[in-house]
Amino acid sequence: MSAPLEHPDLELSLPVGNHDPQLTFRDPAGQLRLTARCALRRIHPAAEKATLEFLASPLRASLEKSGDLIPSKIANAAEHACIAPGELWLEHPRVEPISYPWEWTAPQWRAAAELTLRIASEAISSGWTLKDATPLNVLFAGARPVLVDVLSFERRDPCSTVWLAYGQFVRTFLLPLVARKHLSWPLQGTLFVRDGYEPDLIYKALGPWKRFNPDLLDVVTLAALLGRPGKTGRGSQKHLSASNPELAAHILQKRIARLGKQIRGTEKGQNRSEWSEYTQSAAHYQAADARDKQKFVRNALQLHRPSRVLDIGANTGTYSLMAAEADAEVVALDADETALEALWTVASRREEPITTLVANIARPTPAAGWKNLEHLSLLDRLSGRFDMVLMLAVVHHLILREQLPLAHIAELCALLTRRWLLLEWVPPSDPMFQEWLRGRDDLYGHLTEEDLQTAFAPFFTAVDRNELANGRVLFLFARIPNDQSAADPAENEGVEASST
Amino acid sequence: MESPTGYMTILLRIFALVLIISGAALLFERMAYAYADPGTGLLAVQAAGSALVATGWYLRRKIYSLFRQSTAKDEPEKLLDEGSVEDSRHP
Numbered sequence: 365m366s367a368p369l370e371h372p373d374l375e376l377s378l379p380v381g382n383h384d385p386q387l388t389f390r391d392p393a394g395q396l397r398l399t400a401r402c403a404l405r406r407i408h409p410a411a412e413k414a415t416l417e418f419l420a421s422p423l424r425a426s427l428e429k430s431g432d433l434i435p436s437k438i439a440n441a442a443e444h445a446c447i448a449p450g451e452l453w454l455e456h457p458r459v460e461p462i463s464y465p466w467e468w469t470a471p472q473w474r475a476a477a478e479l480t481l482r483i484a485s486e487a488i489s490s491g492w493t494l495k496d497a498t499p500l501n502v503l504f505a506g507a508r509p510v511l512v513d514v515l516s517f518e519r520r521d522p523c524s525t526v527w528l529a530y531g532q533f534v535r536t537f538l539l540p541l542v543a544r545k546h547l548s549w550p551l552q553g554t555l556f557v558r559d560g561y562e563p564d565l566i567y568k569a570l571g572p573w574k575r576f577n578p579d580l581l582d583v584v585t586l587a588a589l590l591g592r593p594g595k596t597g598r599g600s601q602k603h604l605s606a607s608n609p610e611l612a613a614h615i616l617q618k619r620i621a622r623l624g625k626q627i628r629g630t631e632k633g634q635n636r637s638e639w640s641e642y643t644q645s646a647a648h649y650q651a652a653d654a655r656d657k658q659k660f661v662r663n664a665l666q667l668h669r670p671s672r673v674l675d676i677g678a679n680t681g682t683y684s685l686m687a688a689e690a691d692a693e694v695v696a697l698d699a700d701e702t703a704l705e706a707l708w709t710v711a712s713r714r715e716e717p718i719t720t721l722v723a724n725i726a727r728p729t730p731a732a733g734w735k736n737l738e739h740l741s742l743l744d745r746l747s748g749r750f751d752m753v754l755m756l757a758v759v760h761h762l763i764l765r766e767q768l769p770l771a772h773i774a775e776l777c778a779l780l781t782r783r784w785l786l787l788e789w790v791p792p793s794d795p796m797f798q799e800w801l802r803g804r805d806d807l808y809g810h811l812t813e814e815d816l817q818t819a820f821a822p823f824f825t826a827v828d829r830n831e832l833a834n835g836r837v838l839f840l841f842a843r844i845p846n847d848q849s850a851a852d853p854a855e856n857e858g859v860e861a862s863s864t
Numbered sequence: 865m866e867s868p869t870g871y872m873t874i875l876l877r878i879f880a881l882v883l884i885i886s887g888a889a890l891l892f893e894r895m896a897y898a899y900a901d902p903g904t905g906l907l908a909v910q911a912a913g914s915a916l917v918a919t920g921w922y923l924r925r926k927i928y929s930l931f932r933q934s935t936a937k938d939e940p941e942k943l944l945d946e947g948s949v950e951d952s953r954h955p
Contacts, residue, residue: 391899496900525914531903563905582909591905606918615917619910 389734391496393515397446403456403512404439404446411515412452418517419454423490427511432483434459434512459510460672461695461745465499465536466555467721467729469705470544470630473551475712476502476509477537477627483511484527485620488613493520497533498559504719506693507711522609527616533623534583535560541630542566542584546574551701552722555732563587579629653832657788658686660830660838661754664786665690670751674780676725677758681707681718687754688716695746699724725758725776726766743779752784753777757836759816760790763808764800770811770819778823778843785824785841789816793835813837 388396393411397404407415418424419436427433439453447453465473476499484494494516501513527533536554539561543549547569554560567575567588575585606612649657661683665673673687678696680703687694688711696711696718698704704720711718721742723729728742755777762768777785790797792809801808816839817826824841831837 495898498900525918526902526907526910528898528902529900530910531906532900534906535903559901563903582913583906586912587903587905587909589905590908591903606914611918611921614921615914618917619913622913 391513391515398458399444401458403434403458404444405436405454405456405514407452407454407515409452414518415452415454415515417519418492418514421490421492423487423492423517424514427483427486431508432479432511433514434510436514454514456512456514459503459505459512460693461719461721461749462740463504463719463721464555464729464732464739465502465540466552467723467742468499468504468551469701469708469720469722470541470551470632471705471708471712472504472509472720473499473537473541474627474630476504477533477541478624479509479511480533480537481620481624481627484529485617487517488520488527488616488620491520491522492517493527493616494529497529498536500536506715506717506719507708508715521605523605523607523612525606525612525615527619530619530623532559534587535562538583538623538626538630539563539566541627542580543569545630545632546570546577546580555729558733563591579626583626649834653834653836656830656832657756657836657838658682660828660840661756661786662686662690664784664828664840665692665752668752668784670784672750673752673754674746674750675754675756677756677761678707678720678754679703681710683754683756684718685710685716687752688718692717692752694718695721695750697721697723697725726762726768747779748782750781752786753781754786756786756788757790757796759787760794760797760800763811764797764804770816774820774823777820777841778846781843783843785820785839785843787839787841789813789837789839791835791837 388394392408393415394405394407397406419438424433424436428435434456436454436456439447439455441447441449441451441453444453444455465476468476479502480494480497484497487493495518496513496516501511501516502509503512504510536559540549540551540554543561543566544551547566563584564587566580566584570580570584574580606615665687669690670687670692673684673692673694675681675684675687675694675696678684678698679700681696684694684696684707694717696704696707698707698720699722701722704722707718708720710716711720723742731737731741731744732739759770759773762773763770777787791813792798792801792811820826820841822844824843826839827842828840829837
């Protein structure tokens with residue numbers, strides 16, 4: 365969690381990036397704004413009574429106790445300049461960093477979906493229901509999904525047999541996972557669709573036999589056929605109710621159980637990717653080299669005790685887990701989803717404070733949504749948030765595969781870290797460098813360690829150096845304090861757009 | 865001439881229609897006021913699913929009640945037998 369602001373009044377005036385954020389505006393019940401210290405949710409007058417009823421309910425207490433729901437308290441008007449007399453605002457703790465579904469691995473999608481279904485089931489048993497069910501209502505606190513939208517709850521008609529958020533759950537949770545499994549559509553593609561995939565889109569893309577897969581028959585085939593224009597008229601505004609509340613609850617619980625089965629059915633077999641077995645198969649690393657590297661990293665972590673670490677190119681997470689062991693909150697970033705899946709699975713099982721993001725630092729996730737202001741870009745969310753950044757065996761990827769000049773890489777590192785940068789230099793003589801050089805010796809074959817130091821000198825001072833037996837060099841750089849503090853992104857922890 | 869997919873589509877539509885009609889005997893309609901878009905096809909799928917589950921629920925109850933009736937019929941005889949034992953103790 366971020367450090368509190370010393371002057372709460374600043375929370376309204378601090379911009380993010382070049383724009384003021386567009387906070388949530390679709391839900392008629394309320395709006396959200398984020399400050400460095402907390403999330404503030406304004407409840408509109410028409411929704412105040414229902415919100416207070418939910419806050420007083422045993423369901424809310426139970427969900428908060430289990431950690432499935434973000435804690436809420438009534439915000440104190442004296443602490444926040446934005447609260448006008450007579451307004452109801454809720455205050456929630458911040459979950460850092462904001463992660464969007466298009467940056468999650470498939471197991472994270474399933475974990476978020478199962479969380480939503482678990483909460484929906486408990487709500488039904490308690491006389492409540494979820495009025496919406498989208499992955500954008502979930503954030504990851506470390507490796508654990510948490511529902512962050514308390515306005516999703518509303519009283520349930522005891523006789524209703526319809527879960528009105530069912531359609532949204534299917535479109536936004538289930539069908540992207542179905543498309544990934546059966547059509548190899550990447551989950552990252554959901555960046556471009558606000559409300560998921562329509563059944564008809566998936567139906568047309570599936571082959572004739574897959575349309576009759578028992579797991580897809582209702583949510584894809586029947587939904588597509590019954591949902592075509594002209595098939596439903598006024599009936600689409602009506603839903604079935606049972607005369608018996610016990611039967612209605614039974615029907616709803618059966619529906620939740622089926623969705624859970626369908627979500628679990630989207631698991632694929634063991635995946636391999638270009639990088640998922642890199643740690644085990646790295647032939648250019650002798651055991652002694654790997655030991656020396658780990659010792660250097662561990663020492664830096666133990667000595668400087670960073671509270672927040674960004675691991676760029678985290679792969680399966682050897683160094684992310686090491687940072688977590690040193691009590692740091694870690695953001696592990698990698699473009700290889702399969703490698704990151706392995707890390708998330710371990711982090712989730714061990715309840716480590718590691719948030720995994722599928723992203724390429726050279727082509728970071730762009731801002732998205734309405735006017736490009738609803739969802740922040742990756743760099744807006746990460747800049748200046750970390751005490752230490754790890755870039756272990758990443759720089760040569762950026763040079764050779766992304767064709768980035770060293771000076772640009774140094775500038776990016778200076779943007780991300782507030783204090784330390786731990787970097788591994790891979791020289792042109794290294795087999796991995798040679799593999800990607802591909803005849804471009806004139807452009808890159810001459811690069812030396814001195815070139816690296818020269819490029820980083822405007823932003824960093826090298827405070828430690830360790831050359832491994834395989835020729836790679838580990839550096840610990842300290843960031844030179846930025847005198848222009850007004851332009852320092854670390855100071856600009858103001859209002860941000862939310863994921864909900 | 866219909867293709868196999870065409871036949872399956874017609875069969876599925878008939879199946880859904882039968883479910884909705886049979887379910888209508890157990891369920892009734894109300895207006896839906898949604899915040900999230902419930903979808904037209906997915907709402908119809910819920911209606912069909914509700915009918916299916918409701919049919920099973922009523923059938924199961926009917927079967928249970930049949931067993932309960934037969935048990936209830938047995939019980940007076942059993943009590944009578946027990947009563948006769950009591951009677952034999954106190955002639």
